[in-house]
Amino acid sequence: MERIVVKIGSSSLTSDEGGLHKPNIQFFASELAQLHQQGKQVMLVTSGAVAAGFREIGYEARPKLVHQKQAAAAVGQALLMQAYQEAFLQYGIVTAQILLTRNDFSNRKRINNALMTIEELLSQRIIPIINENDTVSTAEIILKFGDNDHLSSLVATMTKASRLVIITDMDGLYTADPRKNPNATKIERVAQISEELLQLAGGAGSAVGTGGMRSKIEAARIAMRGGVTTFIGRVQQAGELLSAIHGHGRGTYFDTEEHSLPMKKQWLGFHSTPSGTITVDHGAAIALQERHKSLLPAGVVSCAGEFHPGDVVEVLNEEGLLIGRGVVNYASWQLKAAAGLSSDEVERRIDVQRIEVIHRDEWITLM
Numbered sequence: 001m002e003r004i005v006v007k008i009g010s011s012s013l014t015s016d017e018g019g020l021h022k023p024n025i026q027f028f029a030s031e032l033a034q035l036h037q038q039g040k041q042v043m044l045v046t047s048g049a050v051a052a053g054f055r056e057i058g059y060e061a062r063p064k065l066v067h068q069k070q071a072a073a074a075v076g077q078a079l080l081m082q083a084y085q086e087a088f089l090q091y092g093i094v095t096a097q098i099l100l101t102r103n104d105f106s107n108r109k110r111i112n113n114a115l116m117t118i119e120e121l122l123s124q125r126i127i128p129i130i131n132e133n134d135t136v137s138t139a140e141i142i143l144k145f146g147d148n149d150h151l152s153s154l155v156a157t158m159t160k161a162s163r164l165v166i167i168t169d170m171d172g173l174y175t176a177d178p179r180k181n182p183n184a185t186k187i188e189r190v191a192q193i194s195e196e197l198l199q200l201a202g203g204a205g206s207a208v209g210t211g212g213m214r215s216k217i218e219a220a221r222i223a224m225r226g227g228v229t230t231f232i233g234r235v236q237q238a239g240e241l242l243s244a245i246h247g248h249g250r251g252t253y254f255d256t257e258e259h260s261l262p263m264k265k266q267w268l269g270f271h272s273t274p275s276g277t278i279t280v281d282h283g284a285a286i287a288l289q290e291r292h293k294s295l296l297p298a299g300v301v302s303c304a305g306e307f308h309p310g311d312v313v314e315v316l317n318e319e320g321l322l323i324g325r326g327v328v329n330y331a332s333w334q335l336k337a338a339a340g341l342s343s344d345e346v347e348r349r350i351d352v353q354r355i356e357v358i359h360r361d362e363w364i365t366l367m
């Protein structure tokens with residue numbers, strides 16, 4: 001049975017002055033109901049809690065302070081769910097609310113529980129409606145998704161969906177933000193996401209959205225590597241969601257990579273939470289990125305943070321750019337002593353289980 005994740009941004013659900021735009025919710029429910037009625041398993045990742053709630057509280061614009069956003073989300077999430085529930089019931093479809101935080105994805109037990117719940121809901125023909133648990137996660141700034149683009153790509157890869165549809169107020173990715181540059185042209189298809197492509201995309205254009213196009217491309221990158229085809233674009237007329245799924249949508253299509261990553265590497269690259277960073281020299285960076293080699297202590301320049309064998313760490317090159325992530329075999333204090341030493345010397349001086357700082361099987365290149 002085909003499994004599809006649809007993400008709808010605040011800009012498509014609420015007005016710039018705040019508050020839910022009920023006719024849009026009705027419209028999206030009817031589009032999703034069509035997919036559901038065709039026998040597809042549908043999951044909805046929805047934003048809009050903060051935008052739906054801030055006006056009810058009496059704030060004049062989307063709040064910037066964390067506790068105000070949390071308060072707005074607490075009010076707005078209930079309004080959002082109520083609106084979806086009513087809209088889907090017209091098609092006899094039952095919905096369920098799932099609120100997740102970034103932290104849940106880095107904890108295998110928690111995410112497995114969430115996945116089992118989602119599986120059960122889908123098997124009962126219920127549409128899970130997923131949002132970030134804003135009242136909890138805005139406090140954990142570093143571990144926050146912030147926008148739901150990232151969340152939707154993790155949901156799509158973890159549930160092994162075949163497609164991710166990111167609905168926004170633009171009809172796809174342009175060579176520049178069309179709100180600012182009228183000469184921008186649309187990119188119809190993307191086979192590979194490069195750093196240059198990411199540079200094209202700016203931040204949020206609407207007054208209620210947060211992620212902008214950049215976070216959508218980053219989400220597409222995660223999805224592509226996980227074997228999920230992604231569409232980013234506009235769905236405004238009846239039947240357009242179906243068209244988007246059949247390849248005729250108003251938007252940009254991102255192909256999947258030829259070899260999608262195994263689940264273990266997806267988790268390592270995109271769901272795990274790193275405990276520290278390791279900076280490596282030029283030779284080691286090339287060995288990891290291009291030659292599929294393990295990281296040896298000789299290539300380590302320095303490390304930061306406290307980690308233990310088995311933890312996930314981020315690896316930076318000498319310019320400070322992230323090149324990938326891996327499972328480290330050293331404790332941080334051991335690595336500080338071993339940095340720059342030959343493997344023979346490390347074996348003589350330091351009591352480590354494996355000489356490789358990161359084994360190539362426990363590594364994922366991110367740049």
Ligand SMILES: Nc1ncnc2c1ncn2[C@@H]1O[C@H](COP(=O)(O)OP(=O)(O)O)[C@@H](O)[C@H]1O
Binds near residue numbers: 176177178202214
């Ligand atoms: N290269 C680009 N192509 C298209 N849109 C872009 C680009 N760069 C920035 N944007 C902006 O991204 C906005 C969509 O992001 P956002 O406001 O976060 O929407 P949503 O709430 O749907 O997630 C668009 O309105 C647009 O102004």
Ligand SMILES: N[C@@H](CCC(=O)OP(=O)(O)O)C(=O)O
Binds near residue numbers: 010046047
């Ligand atoms: N979880 C937040 C999402 C914030 C947000 O604006 O996201 P998006 O519109 O997807 O860029 C909410 O429901 O308000």
